[in-house]
Amino acid sequence: MKNKWKRLLLWLKDPHGWGLVPVYLLIFGVIAGGVCFLIFVPDRIGFEAIGYFLYPLMALSLAYGVYVAVKRIYGAYCSLAESNRFLNRFKYDYEWRTILLSTGSSVVAGCMAAYFGVLFRYSLSVWYATLAFYYFVLVATRGGVLISRRYGRKMKEDDLSIRLRDANSYFGCGMLLIVLTFAFAGMHLLTVIRDYHNEYAGATIYVAAAYAFWKISFAIYNLVKSGKREDLTVRSLRSINIADALVSIVALQAAMLETFSEEGVVIDISGFNAATGAITAALIICLGCFMAVSGRRHIRELTEEKKERQALEKQL
Secondary structure, three states: OHHHHHHHHHHHHOOOHHHHHHHHHHHHHHHHHHHHHHHHOOOOHHHHHHHHHHHHHHHHHHHHHHHHHHHHHHHHHHHHHOOOHHHHHHHHOHHHHHHHHHHHHHHHHHHHHHHHHHHHHHHOOHHHHHHHHHHHHHHHHHHHHHHHHHHHHHOOOOHHHHHHHHHHHHHHHHHHHHHHHHHHHHHHHHHHHHOOOOOOOOOHHHHHHHHHHHHHHHHHHHHHHHOOOOOHHHHHHHHHHHHHHHHHHHHHHHHHHHHHOOOOOOOOHHHHHHHHHHHHHHHHHHHHHHHHHHHHHHHHHHHHHHHHHHHHHHHO
């Protein structure tokens, strides 16, 4: 009996085969049935307990359904990666994948900076000016790291010179993160004082919320993962991602408070936004200062190593 339960648990951990059909039918039935019950069944005391039971059951069913879908998609991706050169490198080459994704993010941020710049040009809105400035600094920070790395490899510098260039880039990235904090502070100050914030039409705010939480989760995971590597370029790009993700969460929080605040509910929205904004700014400044100090230490150590190597080469 124990072996049967063990096999079942192992299968639920990695579901596959025709058994997925009844699993998805069950998940769909639970969610659809729960929604129909909550919509059509009268709101009476006798049914409230059933409703409280349905909410977590529907949430668990949806979560497991997403888990199964991600598991199967990842399995198909791994199979394709074995035969496709691009996917194989994307899967196994962490540094290359980081640079590729960061290049795409830089292009998107550049488009956002241009878009808000055009809006500012025709509306002369301070809100659009701060958004354009924020995305411009974000592009400059990320783009500077990418260009520095590309230039060093293109010039075919020796390993020590490349590491020294990466250390300088890491230091500069830390300083620019502090500048990015001021750009964020100006943007958030308008949110607190003048109640400017991003607006989402209808249910798109739920999509934005899911994306923001996915973004911050992966940013934290990748920042921890990159911290175990010696490549300072990867660490710089992952640090930029965590700063950008924190700003996204604060911007989303301001929009959600404004959207879902009910009349008669006493809540100091401006005070709450100010507190979360201050905490976020402090975290980004701390991250920038840590990178600047750490980068300066790497520069000093590598410069001394380079001088010792040059002295040794002269002696030879």
